Amino acid sequence: MQITFKVYRKDPEKDGKPGRSNYSVELDEEATVLDGLLKIRDEMDDTLAFRASCARGYCGECTMRVNYKACFACTAKVSAFTKKSPEILLDPLRNIPVIKDLVFDWDAFMWNKITAVKPWLEPDESSTNGENLLPDSTMADLRKVMSCYYCGLCDEGCTVLPVDFDFLGPAALTKAYRFVFDPRDKAGRERLKIAEKPKGIWDCVHCFEASEHCPRGIAPTERIISIRDKAFKVGITNEKVARHHTSFAASVKESGWLDEGRLALESEGLTNIKGLMKLLPTAARAMARGKAPIPYLHPKRPGAEQIKKIFEKGEREKK
Amino acid sequence: MQAFDVLVIGGGASGLRAAIAVKGAGASVALITKVHPLRTNSGLAQGGLNAPLGKDDSAEKFAEDTLAAGDDLCERDIVRAFAQEASRDVIWLEHVGVPFNRSAEGRIDLRQFGSNSRSRTCYTDDRTGHIVLQVLHEQFERLQIPSFEEWFVTSLAVDGSACVGAVALGLRSGKLEPFTARAVILATGGFSRMYLPSTVSLGTTGDGQNLAFTAGARLMDMEMIQFHPTVFPKGQGLLISEATLREGAEIINEKGEPVLESKALTREKICLAMRQATQNGSGALSLDLRRIGKEKLASRFPQTLELAKTVAGIDVTKEPIPIRPVAHRPMGGIETDADGATSVPGMFAVGECACSGLNGAGRLAGNTLTEALVFGRKVGETATRHAKGAPVKGFPGSKLSDEEKRLAALTSGNFSGDSAGKIHSELGQLMNDKVGLVRDGAGLREALERIQSLKERHRKIKLSNSSRIYNYALTSALELGSMLNLAEAVALAAQARSESRGAHRRADFPERDDQNWRCHTVVSLAQGSPQVEKKPVAGGA
Numbered sequence: 001m002q003i004t005f006k007v008y009r010k011d012p013e014k015d016g017k018p019g020r021s022n023y024s025v026e027l028d029e030e031a032t033v034l035d036g037l038l039k040i041r042d043e044m045d046d047t048l049a050f051r052a053s054c055a056r057g058y059c060g061e062c063t064m065r066v067n068y069k070a071c072f073a074c075t076a077k078v079s080a081f082t083k084k085s086p087e088i089l090l091d092p093l094r095n096i097p098v099i100k101d102l103v104f105d106w107d108a109f110m111w112n113k114i115t116a117v118k119p120w121l122e123p124d125e126s127s128t129n130g131e132n133l134l135p136d137s138t139m140a141d142l143r144k145v146m147s148c149y150y151c152g153l154c155d156e157g158c159t160v161l162p163v164d165f166d167f168l169g170p171a172a173l174t175k176a177y178r179f180v181f182d183p184r185d186k187a188g189r190e191r192l193k194i195a196e197k198p199k200g201i202w203d204c205v206h207c208f209e210a211s212e213h214c215p216r217g218i219a220p221t222e223r224i225i226s227i228r229d230k231a232f233k234v235g236i237t238n239e240k241v242a243r244h245h246t247s248f249a250a251s252v253k254e255s256g257w258l259d260e261g262r263l264a265l266e267s268e269g270l271t272n273i274k275g276l277m278k279l280l281p282t283a284a285r286a287m288a289r290g291k292a293p294i295p296y297l298h299p300k301r302p303g304a305e306q307i308k309k310i311f312e313k314g315e316r317e318k319k
Numbered sequence: 320m321q322a323f324d325v326l327v328i329g330g331g332a333s334g335l336r337a338a339i340a341v342k343g344a345g346a347s348v349a350l351i352t353k354v355h356p357l358r359t360n361s362g363l364a365q366g367g368l369n370a371p372l373g374k375d376d377s378a379e380k381f382a383e384d385t386l387a388a389g390d391d392l393c394e395r396d397i398v399r400a401f402a403q404e405a406s407r408d409v410i411w412l413e414h415v416g417v418p419f420n421r422s423a424e425g426r427i428d429l430r431q432f433g434s435n436s437r438s439r440t441c442y443t444d445d446r447t448g449h450i451v452l453q454v455l456h457e458q459f460e461r462l463q464i465p466s467f468e469e470w471f472v473t474s475l476a477v478d479g480s481a482c483v484g485a486v487a488l489g490l491r492s493g494k495l496e497p498f499t500a501r502a503v504i505l506a507t508g509g510f511s512r513m514y515l516p517s518t519v520s521l522g523t524t525g526d527g528q529n530l531a532f533t534a535g536a537r538l539m540d541m542e543m544i545q546f547h548p549t550v551f552p553k554g555q556g557l558l559i560s561e562a563t564l565r566e567g568a569e570i571i572n573e574k575g576e577p578v579l580e581s582k583a584l585t586r587e588k589i590c591l592a593m594r595q596a597t598q599n600g601s602g603a604l605s606l607d608l609r610r611i612g613k614e615k616l617a618s619r620f621p622q623t624l625e626l627a628k629t630v631a632g633i634d635v636t637k638e639p640i641p642i643r644p645v646a647h648r649p650m651g652g653i654e655t656d657a658d659g660a661t662s663v664p665g666m667f668a669v670g671e672c673a674c675s676g677l678n679g680a681g682r683l684a685g686n687t688l689t690e691a692l693v694f695g696r697k698v699g700e701t702a703t704r705h706a707k708g709a710p711v712k713g714f715p716g717s718k719l720s721d722e723e724k725r726l727a728a729l730t731s732g733n734f735s736g737d738s739a740g741k742i743h744s745e746l747g748q749l750m751n752d753k754v755g756l757v758r759d760g761a762g763l764r765e766a767l768e769r770i771q772s773l774k775e776r777h778r779k780i781k782l783s784n785s786s787r788i789y790n791y792a793l794t795s796a797l798e799l800g801s802m803l804n805l806a807e808a809v810a811l812a813a814q815a816r817s818e819s820r821g822a823h824r825r826a827d828f829p830e831r832d833d834q835n836w837r838c839h840t841v842v843s844l845a846q847g848s849p850q851v852e853k854k855p856v857a858g859g860a
Contacts, residue, residue, distance in 0.1 A: 013786055030553065042740030046792035047784040053358040054520045055555045057626050058449065061358045074555075075629040099491065100789045106355065120461035121416035121454075131413040133425035142418035143443050146450045147621070150357055184416060216625075 001086065003027055003078055005036055007048065008091040010098050018098070021045065027078055033066055033088065034073040037102075050102040060151030064102050065091040070156045070213070093156045095165070108165075110152050113172040117194055121179055122187035132184055145178045145223065147216050154220045157213030160205055167203050168195075170210035170220035176201075177223040180230055192231050201227050202241030243267050253311040256304030261295030320714065323349045323465075324706040325699075326485060326500035328472050328527060330356035332448070332691035333670025334506030335455040340699025341504075342462045346706050349465040351472055351487055351498065353522060353794070356456045360508050360520040361691070364448025365560040365622065366432050367440035368688035370409035371402065373429050376437040378402040384436050385686060388585050389650075389679025390821035391837060392540070392856060397657045397677050401693055408692040409441055416454045419443055420619075431565040433684025434585045440685040445560050445620045451688055467498075471794050472526065473726065475503065475534040475666070476718045482534065482666035483712040486722045490794070493787030495722055499714050501706035502665050504698055505531055505653060509671040511544070513802040513809070514646030514755075515747025516556030518547050522798070527672040529801035531653045532808070536661045537843040539674040539854070540651035541805070542813035543822045545682055546756050547647035548589040549606050551631045556645045559606055559623055559635075561586070561684055566619065567611040571639060573602030585681050587822045590644035590756055597643075605639035644756055648687065650678040650822060651812070654841060654854075659698030665709060669698040676839065676856070680821020726787070729796055734783035739795040742773050742780075746799075746806060749773075754810050759826040763814040770810060774803045808849055812840040815851040 005023045010016060023040045034052055041048045053061040055074045062073040067081050067089050081088050092098050097105040154170040161167055176195045179185045195201045201224050210220040228245075231237065237246060247266035251259040264282075268275035286292040301307075327338045330352025341348040352359070371381040382402035386393050413419060413427060419441050420428040432440035443450040459466070469490040476484040476497070484499040510525025511517040532538055549570070551557040564570070569577045570593060578596045579589060593604055608616060608623070613636050616624060627635045653668035655661050655675045661668055670691045677690060753766035777799055784792045818832035819825050839854040 011786075012788060032554070035554075038740065041792060042738045042795075046734075046738070046782050047786065047790075049789040049791060051354075052521055053354050054360070054363055056557050056630050058363050058622075059358045059520070061354065077632075103789045111355070115460060118461075120457035122461075123414050123416070129410075131410055131419075131427050134421060135425055136421035136428070139418040139421050143420075143446070143450065146418065146443075146453055147446055149449070182416060182418070184414070 001027060001029065001079075001082070003036060003082060004087045005040065006087060006089045007040075007101070008098075009101050012100055021048070029079055031078045032074055033076040033078060033081075033090070034062055036078060036088070037073060037090075049100040058149065060149035063093060063151045063153065063156075065089075065093060070094075070153050072151065093152060095156075095162045106152070110150065110155060110169070110171050113168045114175050116168060117172050117176040118187070118191060119175045119179070121182060121185045123184060124186055134183060138181075138183060142178055142182055145174060145218055148174060148218055149216070151215065153213045153215060154210035157209040159207045159209055160203055164199070164203065166199050168200055170204070170224065173201060173204070173227065174218060174220040174223045177227055180227055189234060189236070192227070192234065192236050195227055196231050196236055196239050196242070198239075201231065202239050240267055240269075243269060249311070251298070253308055254304075255298050256301030256307045259293065259295065259298040261293035262298065265295055320497050320499060321349065322499045323347045324500065325502045325504060325702050326351065326498055327504045327506055328352075328485065328530075329359075329506035329508060329670070329672070330354070330466070330468070331359035331361035331506065331508050331670065332452055332455055332688060333695045334504070335452075335459045336692055336695025337504050337506055337669055337699040337702070338464050339455070339458055339462060340696045341703050342464055344700050344703035346703040349467060349498070350459070351467040351470045351485070353469065353471045353490070353526070355468050356459070356466070357452060358520075359452065360523045361452045361688070362449045363518070363520060363558070364451075364688055365445045365558065366562040367430060367442030367447045367685050368409060368451065368692070369432075369435065369439050369683065369685040370406045370441055370689060371437070371439050372406055372409070372427060372441070373437055373439055376439050378405075380437060381405065381439060384434065385677070385683045386679070388434055388681045388683035390681050390831070391833070392676075392679030392821060392839065394657070394676030394679075394857060397675050400657065401677055401690070404693050405689050408696060409689065412451065412454065412692060415458050417443060417451055430562055432562050434583055435683065435685060436583070440562070442562070444618075445562065445622045448688060471797070472530060473722050473797060474718070475530045476715055477534050477663065478712045478715050480535075481664040481709070481712060484714055485530075486719055488726070488787065490789050493790075495719065495726065495787075497714050497719050501709040501711065502667060502702040504659070504702050505666070505668040505672050506670050506695070507672045509649050509652075510802060510805050511646045511648060512798075513746055513806045514544075514750045515744065516550075516552055516554070517646040518550055518556055518558040519647075524798035525672070525801045525805040526798060527668065528652055529804050531661060531663070531666060531668060532804065532842075532844065534663060534666070535844070536663050536666060536668075537654040537841050538651060538805075538808050539654035539676070539839050539841050540680070540812070541649070541808045541842055542816050542840060543650035543678075543680050544754075544809065545586055545647045545650060545822050546590045546644040548586055548593055548644050549642050550645035551627070551640055552643045552645055554630065557626060557630045558645075558647070559608070559627070559640060559642065560620065563606070563608055563611060563620060563623070566615065568606055568608045569610055570642070571605055571607050572596055575607075576601070578604060586647070586684065587681055587824070591824065593644060594756060604642055606642045607639040608635040609637070609639070646751070646755075648682065650674065650680065650682055651809075658701040659694055660701060660705075665705065667698050667702045669694045680823060726793065729780065730782050730785045730787070730790065730793060732783060732785040733781050735779055735781035737776050737780055739777075739780060739792070739799040742776055743795075743799050743802070746770070746773055746802060750806060750809075754806070754813055757824040757826050758813050760814065763810050766810045767807065767814065770803060770807050774807070777803055808842040811849055811851050812842055815840055
């Protein structure tokens with residue numbers, strides 16, 4: 001079949017402006033997008049730059065967008081993308097600096113962020129002969145997480161990264177999970193502190209796009225939530241968003257509904273004078289419109305006692 | 320100029336393990352790799368890695384199985400030392416974080432794999448390579464070892480007789496730069512991409528073997544190419560772990576009848592049985608994974624299920640998947656001693672690019688990753704010792720400018736019309752047809768002639784891409800040059816060995832000939848031409 005590939009182009013040695021090249025390629029029914037690209041580079045245009053390594057779905061190196069859908073060129077069958085039209089658009093992943101054509105900056109996009117979570121196990125140097133005795137259920141969970149092929153599709157789907165490129169992102173935080181939940185790691189608390197720094201676990205908005213995009217079903221969003229839970233459990237709750245969560249829950253537990261004034265104060269931190277000062281203009285405007293919620297003087301809702309019982313039951317079960 | 324005590328070339332399992340060992344032994348070290356370490360071919364290994372950890376097992380039994388798979392061409396002392404050290408290195412890997420599958424007691428679970436006579440293969444589902452590679456990379460990062468990723472080594476620097484560094488092209492910067500070192504460790508993996516299809520990644524093109532060979536090192540046992548029996552042969556070739564056989568899968572003919580009488584066979588024996596069955600008219604062969612059962616397939620072979628579906632379009636829980644033997648890994652490579660030293664001072668080699676004689680004429684399933692660990696550690700320690708005693712040598716003055724000129728000739732912009740891809744396709748087909756699972760004298764002669772003409776065409780390649788930044792046409796042309804040189808060495812060694820042993824099967828010499836051929840082949844360059852010699856199998860009875 002004859003396919004026209006319309007490929008994103010950018011040449012850092014020329015004006016660096018993005019453009020597109022069209023290539024008409026004869027391919028067989030079974031061909032993949034990678035087959036098409038290799039043929040173009042080999043027979044039509046040897047200046048076309050794209051990455052590929054394993055060429056059969058193991059490694060994630062050839063991640064790109066095919067007709068705007070992020071996937072792997074090596075497993076994307078051309079026939080699946082040409083049912084309506086014999087044209088295929090190829091682009092680099094979204095929101096990532098492009099170096100040349102389909103070659104984007106993996107370092108800035110993912111590898112550097114993974115390095116930032118100290119992605120290595122701190123082994124117990126005193127452990128002696130023989131392996132650590134560990135249940136397979138714990139190991140199976142880690143194996144699932146480590147089936148990640150660093151393809152970047154979770155980061156590509158993330159809704160925070162487009163507005164804050166410095167967010168560590170689901171791929172790096174999922175890597176952090178692998179150590180936080182490995183009983184052999186001796187740097188547990190320190191690593192949780194890394195993950196909960198600004199741009200870490202608390203910046204995730206749990207939109208679950210990462211989990212939707214992960215081709216291996218690793219569920220990065222749920223992994224981030226698990227790290228948050230663990231941070232709470234071991235008492236690392238100083239980050240603003242953590243205080244926000246704590247205050248939110250405490251307020252609903254006590255009165256059955258949200259005490260917005262209290263939430264604002266406790267999220268900033270009651271000893272954080274600078275942060276509290278920042279709230280003043282908002283509070284003043286709200287007061288002028290007669291909407292100022294008075295913190296802590298917060299009437300209970302009917303049924304608040306029922307809600308409190310639900311909380312207490314949950315807390316007991318968690319213990 | 321970048322300067323280190325030890326330079327490791329290649330970012331797969333062997334290279335990472337070697338770099339970790341060098342750092343641990345107190346020398347400065349850097350890694351150069353043409354793809355990110357987590358994208359290397361080590362990640363494709365599935366079945367597992369051997370260590371004699373079972374109650375019914377021992378280093379002696381492990382050594383016996385390794386020797387048997389090597390069909391009497393192994394270096395016995397090297398095999399015995401390897402078998403002794405394997406457990407320690409695999410346990411280290413567990414301590415630093417590999418989440419091995421566990422037994423009910425919480426110990427590392429062991430699976431039966433290939434022709435191992437005991438359950439001794441440690442595994443992480445069917446993604447062992449992928450996960451071992453990650454853990455090695457984690458520990459590599461922990462030691463903050465400088466890592467030059469997406470740097471392509473174009474040449475080794477040899478001063479007098481010693482290896483003193485390398486010249487590499489930064490794919491991102493487009494710059495050619497010298498790296499000096501007192502010791503260089505080659506860990507660049509295999510060269511099975513000279514066969515099409517094969518089971519390996521696009522970059523498994525024998526770069527290191529060719530760098531070493533052209534710099535004066537010798538290649539050993541190059542004719543020994545292991546074919547893997549259970550590979551879906553379409554497209555690039557998709558390997559289905561042989562571990563499935565011992566877990567209940569069957570190789571079946573068109574009538575659905577099992578083809579193998581036993582599954583505890585070496586890979587070449589299974590491949591030959593499959594060839595026999597096809598020749599006897601049982602039609603195309605398939606692997607029936609349904610016999611394993613859905614549940615066990617999902618829990619032990621999740622990647623197989625996934626890739627069979629995405630790559631081959633087959634739901635293996637419902638139907639058999641077509642298979643045939645496909646080129647997998649070479650046993651041969653850069654000749655080294657027991658510690659990874661080559662015949663060139665300062666040059667070391669490890670893993671699939673090296674040949675110490677551990678694997679002889681056939682590699683035991685599950686030994687590749689263990690070899691990377693054991694020999695990676697050893698070569699790191701040996702290269703460090705060498706580096707500490709070696710004088711600082713100057714980088715040969717003209718080396719960089721010579722390489723500049725060589726690359727400039729390729730990227731001059733006057734497109735020659737021929738391409739690396741076309742020549743590679745012809746080479747891949749030729750190697751399968753004439754230097755494949757079974758060879759003969761006439762076919763090998765023809766192969767050598769055609770390799771010469773392909774080499775001639777390769778010499779004339781000129782690219783229209785004159786950039787140096789991410790110029791993959793340029794790196795492909797360089798890789799093809801390596802494959803052609805090595806293909807010639809493979810065919811020459813195969814032509815010389817007039818017997819059948821291990822992975823080397825000659826239709827015209829079907830018997831093993833211990834009197835004349837219980838010896839290695841060694842290919843070296845003499846006045847620019849490859850020459851084959853015999854080298855006795857040494858060490859231990």
